[in-house]
Amino acid sequence: MDYKVMLDTIWVIVASMLVFFMNLGFAMVESGFNRSKNTVNILSKNFIVFAVSTLGYLMLGWGLMFGDGNAFVGLKGWFFLNGLDNSPAVGQSYLGVYSALSWASVPLLAKFFFQLVFCGTAATIVSGAVAERIKYLSFILFSFIMTIFIYPITGHWIWGAGWLQKLGMLDFAGSTVVHSVGGWAAMAGIMVLGPRFGKYGNNGKITPIPGHNLSIATMGTFVLWFGWFGFNPGSTMAADFNAISHIAVTTNTAAATATLSATIASWVILGKPDLGMTLNGCLAGLVAITAGCAYVSISSSLIIGLISGLLVVLSVIGFDRLKLDDPVGALSVHLLNGIFGTLAVGLFAQDKIGGFSSPNGLFYGGGVKLFLAQLAGVFTVGAYVFTISYVVWLVLKITLGIRVSLQEEIQGLDIGEHGNYAYPEFLIRKNY
Known part of the structure; x- marks a missing residue:
């Protein structure tokens, strides 16, 4: 019996469960940051998106992402559903089919499950950004298309032995592969969908629309912070105690310093320490460190966190001024800090600092080669x-429509889309 493979497999499955648990965190953060009349809708979207992601990734996304093929797309291992009963023995990886993952010794299904929960995370990022005005069915269809054709293609470029990986781009746990991809898809949705009713006045005035439950949002952020210790350390796909320890500390350090810098920035800019900014600051730090958690030092992770916390405050304000209505700050957290975190690898990376070989970044004598590779990844993935x-959002808009009626938006999507309320006692009180 190979005890190393056994321990590696247990670690990968436990880490996968932690990442899966992040779905609860997203559901809580998004529902807390939005109005009570849309709570059922947001919770339902966050719940069903993982089921949709599972089917899409199982049938086609996994093969497109990790199947052997060319520099742009996987051409083997499609319709993974047909091969489950013939999954290889422990330590094998279907060489010649999924060679990009042959470096990990755990069973093929453990690799699949770990990558699946990452796919689900990318899809759920979109949910909060388009909240309070999108049709339920249109969101489900977009999520399905995203998990089949959007997320896996760029994932192949970076993690599936694609052209960006060969160029030298580094993204250890997904600042670009997961978070920026979710952020770019969300931005496109926001632009096609338009802002919520009453958010922006004709005179340029921005009307704040506060969330209904910051208690739930705070608990959700703690859940996400906790789940990130599966997200980043789990990407070792092995129970390497030195690497896991290093990654856990860089991850936590960035989250902590980003929390503080976002709180201070909001205090200075807005006059009060805004809790929403504090929570998003924490998430921004986690997103920013995700690409480089294995490649940067503890001190570098501290700096990355400080910068990301400031960025999230400035960008939330900036996106609002651009009239990009993002109820939860997903663009600021996942898109902008996904980009920043990816570029930070090109600046702060140090060879073998976390046990992994990598080029040195610009600040450690490596020149601009790694930074340019990171920059190429940011631009091409974004494009x-x-x-x-x-295009997908436009097609959905023309065919099914993507926005609920104004009456339904004012009344709330809970009753219009689902026929019930998250807080029915509110109705009882109105009747007395």
Whole structure:
């Protein structure tokens, strides 16, 4: 019996469960940051999106992402559903089919499950950004298309032995592969969908629409912070105690310093320490460190966190001024800090600092080669994901429609889309 493979497999499955648990965190954060009349809708979207992601990734997304093929797409291992009963023995990886993952010794199904929960995370990022005005069915269809054709293609470029991986781009746990991809898809949706009713006045005035439950949002952020210790350390796909320990500390350090810098920035800019900014600051730090958690030092993770916390406050304000209505700050957290975190690898990376070989970044004598590879990844992934997503959203708008009626938006999507309320006692009180 190979005890190393056994321990590696247990670690990968436990880490996968932690990442799966992040779905609860997203549901809580998004529902808390939105109005009570849309709570059922948001919770339902967050719940069903993982089921949709599972089917899409199982049938086609996995093969497109990790199947052997060319520099742009996987051409083998499609319709993974047909091969489950013939999955290889422990330690094998279907060489010649999924060679990009042959470096990990765990069973093929453990690799699949770990990558599946990442796919689900990318899809659920979109949910909060388009909240309070999108049709339920249109969101489900977009999520399905995203998990089949959008997320896996760019994932192949970076993690599936594609052209960006060969160029030298590094993204250890997905600042670009997961978070920026979700952010670009969300931005396209926001632009096609338009802002919520009453958010922006004709005179340029911005009307704040506060969330209904910051208690739930705070608990959700704690859940996400906790789940990230599966997200980043789990990407080792092995129970390497030194690497896991290093990654856990860089991840936590960035989250902590981003929390503080976002709180201070909101205090200075807005006059009060805004809790919503504090929570998003924490998430921004987690997103930003995700690409480089294995490649940067503890001190570098501290700096990355400080910068990301400031960025999220400035960008939430900036996106509002651009009239990009994002109820939960997903663009600021996942898109902008996904980009920043990816570029930060090109600046702060140090060879073998976390046990992994990598080029040194610009600040550690490595020159600009790694930074340029990171920059190429940011631009090309952004161009592909935004363009395809925008087209998909437009097609859905022309065919099914993507926005609920004004009456339904005012009344709330809970009753219009689902026929019930998250807080029925509100109705009882109105009747007395």
